[in-house]
Amino acid sequence: MTRIRIANILKDGKPGEEVLISGWVRTRRDSKNAFSFIELNDGSCMSNIQVVIDNDAEGYSEHIKDVTTGASVTIKGELKESPGKGQRVEVQGNSIQLLGTADAKTYALQKKRHSFEFLREIAHLRPRTNTFGAIARVRNTICFAIHQFFQEQGFISVQTPIITTSDCEGAGEMFQVTTLNLNRLAERKTEVDYEQDFFGKRASLTVSGQLEAEIFATSVGKCYTFGPTFRAEKSNTTRHLSEFWMVEPEMPFYELEDNMELAESFIKSVIGKVLEDCKEDMEFFNLRIDKTLLETLQNIMENEFKRVSYTEAIQLLKDCDQKFEYPIEWGTDLQSEHERYLTETHFKQPVILYDYPRTIKPFYMRCNDDGKTVRAMDVLVPRIGEIIGGSQREERLDVLLDRMKECDLDPEEYWWYVDLRRYGSVPHSGFGLGLERLVQLVTGMTNIRDCIPFTRTPKNADF
């Protein structure tokens, strides 16, 4: 007899069927001297299945005392129409096998509400809760939808390196990778000779796969990377992680407008897939986490993202009645409060800002003819802020070299990147999307630390 996932039983199990199920006990309610109710969950879906088991069932008398919250059991029985409220079918158990006990005195996850802060400290158990089980399932659907979106359009999945020696982009602090003996170096107090290090030069964990993705975009065509990314910034916010996952499509022959179009349809496609495939989990989030979640996502799905140039946005912020803590000036980056005003108060939907001052953007973004701005675009969403950052890339060799000089970068260090402009250069564009920020947007979770299975932030790398 084969084991059946609880999700399958609840979906289309029919009364009369023999079933074998295994999972973790959420709660048990005893009916004195006659039978017990067991709420069993196997993580396949949000709902538990209710098992009714009589005291003469095999294994009952010896094990039922230990069938406590958190214990793991296997149950054989027959599906029945449930006379009670709350479930279509239930299992009438014939036998119960206790796989593992969970001492109620010490098991942290008792049947009560726990704060997310507490659950973060027991990350090895938190996927057993309703919320974190739902996050895991939704995150999975998001990841699948991401691949599906690109694969269906002929994008090639490219694995870019995690260890890199290009100290590049200035995209933030990097984690150094070394096999040098740090204790010994600390004693010597001399200059570090990186030629002695594993790679013969200073190496770090990647902050972006973009530059490498451009190599494949200009050879095999539209491509995307989807992998872990590392930032050693000491950020302590609800939307930053030290280790996170990023999706970075890169497309040849795409100009900024094509890039924006792709970004918009990408986000809508992924959200649509989740709304379709994770109905139960999404209803849970809407009920328990954010009462406006489904409405917000529906709104995102149904409306065009507003496209506003940086210059227009500055003007709009200057003209509005809202008082800001930080003044707005053309040439400075927007503050969180400004982004929030645009997405939450003014437009009340996602906004794509484009054509930023070149002084606040990296060297690889394509310069506009006005001499002041570059073809950058940020997709801002309510509550979270920037979820996508991208640009059309500078494909003109001379302009790129000038820009590198302006940014105080040595073209020698980026020789292969520059080469792409020297031989068969083409216009191309791409963007980066933070997976966890998308999970945050889709689930309504307020803290990004709860949107990744194993959270890495400054001072936190347990589990």
Place this chain on the structure above:
RNA sequence: UCCUCGAUAGCUCAAUUGGUAGAGCGAGCGGCUGUUAACCGCUAGGUUAUAGGUUCGAGUCCUAUUCGAGGAGCCA
């Protein structure tokens, strides 16, 4: 890294001007019940984050440290 707030029972929190440490949930035991956020009764559970200081007396005041939350910066 900066600003603000916080750390008290397994969890979530309360404790007046500095004066004997409390509740709900959870847990254990008992009762009741086709129950389902079950219900009713009883019981246990604490070096008040850590280190120092002020005081007759500190959960409460002061200093430092650690950790957490919210906001800012950086960004995805």
